[in-house]
Amino acid sequence: MTHVLEIEQKYDATGDLPALDELPDAAATVHDTGITELTAVYFDTHDLDLRTAGISLRRREGGGDEGWHLKLPMGRDRRLEVRVPLSRGIRTVPKELRSAVLAYTQGSTLTPIAVIETVRRSVHVLDLDGSVLAEVVDDQVTAGDLAWREWEVELGTGDERLLAAVAARLRDAGARRSKVGSKLERVVGTGVRERPERPVHKVGRKSPAANLVRERLATLVDAIPARDISVRRNLPDGVHRLRVTIRRIRQLLASFEPLLDPSEVQWFRGELKWLADCLGAARDAEVVSARLKGLLADQSDESGAPAAARAVQREMTRRYREAHRAAVVAMESQRYLELLAALRGYAEEPSFRKRAAKPTKRVLPGIVDRDVARLEKRLRRLGDPADPDYVERLHEARKAAKRVRYLAEACRPVYGKPARRSAREMKAFQSYVGEHQDVAMTRTALRVIAAQTDPAGRVAFVLGRVDVVEEQAAASVVRGLGRAWKQAEVSRIRKWAR
Secondary structure (H helix, E strand, O other): EEEEEEEEEEEEOOOOOOOOOOOOOOOOOOOEEEEEEEEEEEEEEEOHHHOOOOOOOEEEEEOOOEEEEEEOOOOOOEEEEEEEEEOOOOOOOHHHHHOHHHHHOOOOOEEEEEEEEEEEEEEEOOOOOOEEEEEEEEEEEEEEEEEEEEEEEEEEOOHHHHHHHHHHHHHHHEEEEOOOOOHHHHHOOOOOOOOOOOOOOOOOOOOOOHHHHHHHHHHHHHHHHHHHHHHHOOOHHHHHHHHHHHHHHHHHHHHOOHEOOOOHOOOOHHHHHHHHHHHHHHHHHHHHHHHHHHHHHHHHHHHOHHHHHHHHHHHHHHHEEEEHHHHHHHHHHHHHHHHHHHHHHHHOOEEOHHHOOEEEEHHHHHHHHHHHHHHHHHHHOOOOOOOOHHHHHHHHHHHHHHHHHHHHHHHHHHOOOHHHHHHHHHHHHHHHHHHHHHHHHHHHHHHHHHOOOOOHHHHHHHHHHHHHHHHHHOOOOOOOOHHHHHOOOOOHHHOOOO
């Protein structure tokens, strides 16, 4: 299985491609690769869940990249393509691709929905070394009774300047940017049963407080499938982004529990905590690995530093792989699918109490004050840094700070800049406090790795030096905690929430 980031533009066309010589940074000549016949069978659920999300899944025969192709939207003109070689199964989607889109399909069967035939002429724009800067194709397409012609330009090693130059050449030849994003849209676009659009609820100081909860919850739940794919494909920061989204939903429900059915809030928070815990070990491994890499770089003058770095990399890579594998297994479970389905339904129609119908300006002050008071109480209870429970109490205070931060983020549509500023300040405070927890995890990992080495050797010596640095970092966090709290200016939150 391979991953390719596509940067591609599509044009409606009626004739042959124009000449593509004398483009910037390209050779004077281009290479015409000739004609290829392609047959693509597209797959989706009965309700077209993939198409609704802008995703396409096909089995294509013909051409140099024949196989199974899953295309995921990554922004304007950009898509991540996941490729799997052809297998014997013609109507059965490979397991790895079914898994990749599980958050969208929620286990529904993927079946053929369209067959598209293409006669393609492909032209490569080359640099002086023969590398493909861009590929421009002229496609004559048929699908049942439909027939059309389109041009596509896809960047290879070229840049946006070359893409713009090719686009200008195509427009001069009479082409126009296509209003559809894919061939599949032309085939099924107007004849499919569309999922009803989610209603948009006005959010403001005078609008019902329920509207604020609905909009924020729906936005967060809608983000889960894309985050899910990032985890399954092991993309950079994928675990962290899904975990943050899950945490935001969980804290949103906690903050606004006075407006919601408490039994449902309790169930969702429990299930979301389970999911966050499933992702936690992988994220912890990422954090500790990155931290140790930086700390060991500062010890590069020591003779044992390279061996220490290798020992750390081996251990942290092993931890991450095992934790990531376990996380994906959890995300394949029926429990996970049931949680996704429940979240989707709950986001559409949360169970509100009568109080949620009151204007936001009358409800939010009490909710904000409750969460801020909760944070203040946890900070007062920190106690002596020498106490064995201090690390855990500080971690709980950090989680309370995150809750206030996420609440401030949710309040931005109502209070604007003041809420945005408070969210930024609370993020800085939670990050400062989080340094202490990161140190604790790192020191634990150091002890495990050191136990696997010669206690009298240079590797153990270097790891010991790093441990001393981390011990000092933890003490520094404790010393500066009062100053960091003052800079958070939590009193400002209560003022704008009045």
